[in-house]
Amino acid sequence: MLVGCGSLRWNPWYGHLTWEWKRGLRSYLHPLIFAALYKILALLHLDTPWFMAMAPRLLQSVFAAFGDLYLYKLSKCIFSVQVAQWTLFSQLVNWFMFFCITRTLSNSLETVLTVAGLHYWFFAIQSSKGTSVVSKHQAASKQSHPSRKLALLIAALSCAIRPTSAVTWLYVGLLDFIQMKSKCRFVFLEVIPVGAFVLAVTTLLDWWMYGSQVIVPLNFLKFNLFSSGGDYYGTHVFHWYFTQGFPSMIWTFLPLAVCGIVKSREWRISGLIAWVLGVYSILGHKEFRFVLPVLPLALMFSGYCLAAMSQFKRKNLHEKRCLSRLQLSVILLIITNIPMAFYMSLFHQRGTEDVMYYLSKEAQDGRVKSVLFLMPCHSTPYYSTLHYNIPMRFLDCTPSDNQGTLDESDRFLTSPSEFVGAVFGNLSSFSHIVLFESEERHVLHLLLRNSFHEVRRFFHSHFKVDRDLQSSVVIYSQRDVL
Structure with missing residues (x-):
């Protein structure tokens, strides 16, 4: 859903529309409630990332x-x-x-x-x-x-x-x-x-x-x-x-x-x-x-x-x-x-929220330029917690009209290293990369080759739910960003 953030006066409307909205599967009635709330916060000059998230x-x-x-x-x-x-x-x-x-x-x-x-x-x-x-x-x-x-x-x-x-x-x-x-x-x-x-x-x-x-x-x-x-x-x-x-x-x-x-x-x-x-x-x-x-x-x-x-x-x-x-x-x-x-x-599965709070604070200081999420689609709250107009990319999982066709999320989980190399190639266009610890070991050599290094690691879960154990969420950043 598109979100507004009054603190970015030069471009107050930005965000990401998921595939459901592109196919007309969702009514705007429910989001309109929160859009009105955002507008009230903006009028009261309370439209900071923390208030907009809470x-x-x-x-x-x-x-x-x-x-x-x-x-x-x-x-x-x-x-x-x-x-x-x-x-x-x-x-x-x-x-x-x-x-x-x-x-x-x-x-x-x-x-x-x-x-x-x-x-x-x-x-x-x-x-x-x-x-x-x-x-x-x-x-x-x-x-x-x-x-x-x-x-x-x-x-x-x-x-x-x-x-x-x-x-x-x-x-x-x-x-x-x-x-x-x-x-x-x-x-x-x-x-x-x-x-x-x-x-x-x-x-x-x-x-x-x-x-x-x-x-x-x-x-x-x-x-x-x-x-x-x-x-x-x-x-x-x-x-x-x-x-x-x-x-x-x-x-x-x-x-x-x-x-x-x-x-x-x-x-x-x-x-x-x-x-x-x-x-x-x-x-x-x-x-x-x-x-x-x-x-x-x-x-x-x-x-x-x-x-x-x-x-x-x-x-x-x-x-x-x-x-x-x-x-x-x-x-x-x-x-x-x-x-x-x-x-x-x-506690359970809190890492995907903690990582967005961290990126929001880093973005406020100008240390985040662009983010790539190498994790199953919609794993993080995305712009609803970040609230800064920064380019971000996550793996797409839009349903295909052709049965048996794997989306980006499934292709990545099937073969992480090959997928990243084939789809993104040179990762230098991103300042930060976020991924689960369970996939980290598969693409670590690519991250190191592109001058990325670990900056933070957040606890996520003690046990697996529907996939392999995603015990932590890891943030990698290019060295020249810090």
């Missing part, structure tokens, strides 16, 4: 706080205050929610909007059932409760940011549509007007920003669903979300969530979780963040189970025994989630 994260943290609030309200609406309190505890303690929800991913905002939309949707349902005897006029008005329209608006915004959010809202809408008396009223006076309004606004925004007539949801569906374009970045077995992905996300809350589902018999929400996991399982390319919107819902059932344990403690004669069971559960959840949350957020 401000979006702080803003997303505010969004995450609203997500916590609406999860509390949703749990209270469906169950009770006590369940809501334990749900909030589960949400705040869960390691993956702590790790992911404050990141500026579209999935994070989608999760917040999904929870908020579900709150207003179920609040409308509860309100319509609030009184048993009402007049015909009152009954008609309750069928069009304002909260339901607000829920539809939030759902439409969520789908505009990530079209796959329609998977969630298709289930929610159809489940209640079957039981509605005024089906035509719901479709023609609520769903279509709200959906058409949001689609029109976002489409006009995208047309203006792209400079051409682009329909992002259609392009998104064509690439990810009809052509399985996402499979280019790897596939998993069908059952991955059920056996590995989601259990890793919910972690030690899983037994409590299953217990809560069975005890509560709230099949609408539990069915929604199963539906989303099932639909996403059909797609070959799978990632943890794709199913993030249903994680808070699963944690709500954990809250139900914990609330049931606390109520059982009060009623049972063996109070001490029940109290110890609840306390042990809470202690187990804390010691299995909190350390993991801090480790994954503060």
Whole structure:
């Protein structure tokens, strides 16, 4: 995404547009939020690299706080205050929610909007059932409760940011549509007007920003669903979300969530979780963040189970025994989630961010002229952390229309030395080269031959994830730069 940095008055707009934007797969609605934030920082003369890197994260943290609030309200609406309190505890303690929800991913905002939309949707349902005897006029008005329209608006915004959010809202809408008396009223006076309004606004925004007539949801569906374009970045077995992905996300809350589902018999929400996991399982390319919107819902059932344990403690004669069971559960959840949350957020794979902070400081002193990243594509935050108009180059991984064609990233990992020699030849056009320690030994002779030497080494990871162990990130610089 293009970014602006007011400190470079001579050329305030620069950056890199990834291939998704060139193919019209992303809407500008989500980036517009952070672009507005950047503009505010510029007007306040706070557009320094540090503020420009931290401000979006702080803003997303505010969004995450609203997500916590609406999860509390949703749990209270469906169950009770006590369940809501334990749900909030589960949400705040869960390691993956702590790790992911404050990141500026579209999935994070989608999760917040999904929870908020579900709150207003179920609040409308509860309100319509609030009184048993009402007049015909009152009954008609309750069928069009304002909260339901607000829920539809939030759902439409969520789908505009990530079209796959329609998977969630298709289930929610159809489940209640079957039981509605005024089906035509719901479709023609609520769903279509709200959906058409949001689609029109976002489409006009995208047309203006792209400079051409682009329909992002259609392009998104064509690439990810009809052509399985996402499979280019790897596939998993069908059952991955059920056996590995989601259990890793919910972690030690899983037994409590299953217990809560069975005890509560709230099949609408539990069915929604199963539906989303099932639909996403059909797609070959799978990632943890794709199913993030249903994680808070699963944690709500954990809250139900914990609330049931606390109520059982009060009623049972063996109070001490029940109290110890609840306390042990809470202690187990804390010691299995909190350390993991801090480790994954503060230490695991932090080298790619540390290296950008270092380059940003060096660029401020004029010691960085150009950078080459010899690492898998999109490994670093790139301009979003550097915030200086310096030429940078990373290995491209744009999906090829020809199956079997390797991109630059794969070609480099297959044969690092041969690839660098063939594609870049003389490396003297770069002042700095960044790479993982796992590939360093393969191209070290080329670096030394071109007068590069190591200047910094940053810790990255203690264990491998999907590639060879990338234990550290190394920066090499030409000697005449220092």
